[in-house]
Amino acid sequence: MKKMIIASTSTVHGSKYLAYLLPTLKKHFTGVKELLFIPYARPSGISYDEYTAIAKKAFSEINIDVKGIHEFENAKEAVNNASAIFTGGGNTFELVNQLYKNDVLTTLKEVIENGTPYLGTSAGSNICGVNMKNTNDMPIVYPPSFTTLGCINFNINAHYLDPIEGSTHMGETRETRIKEFHVFNETPVLGLREGSWLEVDNDAVFLRGKLTARLFKRNEQPIELISGDLLKF
């Protein structure tokens, strides 16, 4: 009974926070009056309160109130009782670290699988996969494990970037990094460009947005998926 939106980014260039997603979210969160926000990823290290205020402002446009998980005495109960959940972007290592520290990872997986509508952006999308091994983030903290929700049976590379033609930089391209991942791991990886998202309707996963997405499987040539495609593994 999963109902998830898994977005590459919260914000597309030149647009307000979540603005490009609001029509989709209005439908996705039909009937929801209050949403539980998980601000653990703290982009640029902002406080939970500051981050929650940003989410609150965006959701006010579709008449949904937002409360941060840190405002509740018991984080696990807050997840269990939520009528909808949004995990924001930021640093995936710190997000996963806090999900373990607050012992909410398993509960979050359970409520999502039981139908609580979920939105993830960026780091909040990375955690929907089997593990966080395809994040682009800097490992600023050491989480107890890289294992994440596994609500989809592949991994997400958010903010997917194509190689820059003519670049003189010798650091690895995103594609090279994902290919390195497949030397050590079997899990397929979806490179989700900014402006793309996945719509999960139980076990059906659809690519949404205007762009194509790049799917990497071990020992196979990467392929481009087209918006509307059903992802099956």
Place this chain on the structure above:
Amino acid sequence: MKKMIIASTSTVHGSKYLAYLLPTLKKHFTGVKELLFIPYARPSGISYDEYTAIAKKAFSEINIDVKGIHEFENAKEAVNNASAIFTGGGNTFELVNQLYKNDVLTTLKEVIENGTPYLGTSAGSNICGVNMKNTNDMPIVYPPSFTTLGCINFNINAHYLDPIEGSTHMGETRETRIKEFHVFNETPVLGLREGSWLEVDNDAVFLRGKLTARLFKRNEQPIELISGDLLKF
């Protein structure tokens, strides 16, 4: 008695592997006939043998033979007996993972501190710092710890990249990522651009190469260090 070269990259654009560093390495490794190569970082997942062959070819130009650590029965003994050591770039997570798995991290630290001349490039430079929390690499494996050699009392961000003016990409810049690191950590971070390296002469650390390097300290504005500068913390 430390004697280290800590380079941002093995290769600068348009030049052969290690070519820009060879004059420096010739002096750095004076009297060395055979060098121990640590290929654990496996760039693009190439094999230890393939990677060692690449290092061997480069060092043949300055008449130094290269042997991979995997060619020895006992990795710890190999480190202890080496007259010089080079750790190549690739994936820092896998490099650190293997240093722990093969139980050579402490030994490597000891021999470096006792004067075995060392070269690190990219991932092999990241491990010279206090921890690997400023790597740009993808966390494709989960190492038992992020703690590294601590042969210098700050961290390295190799392949440092300045923000790209006019970019529409919403992923974090390198500077943003390092600032996020400083929300959670105190260790200074040196952003080392491609073509720059550090020369460590016991406790004196000098910036070398033509470029400036960007030094980040917690709660301070980042500053640009000039080639030849002595780094003191």
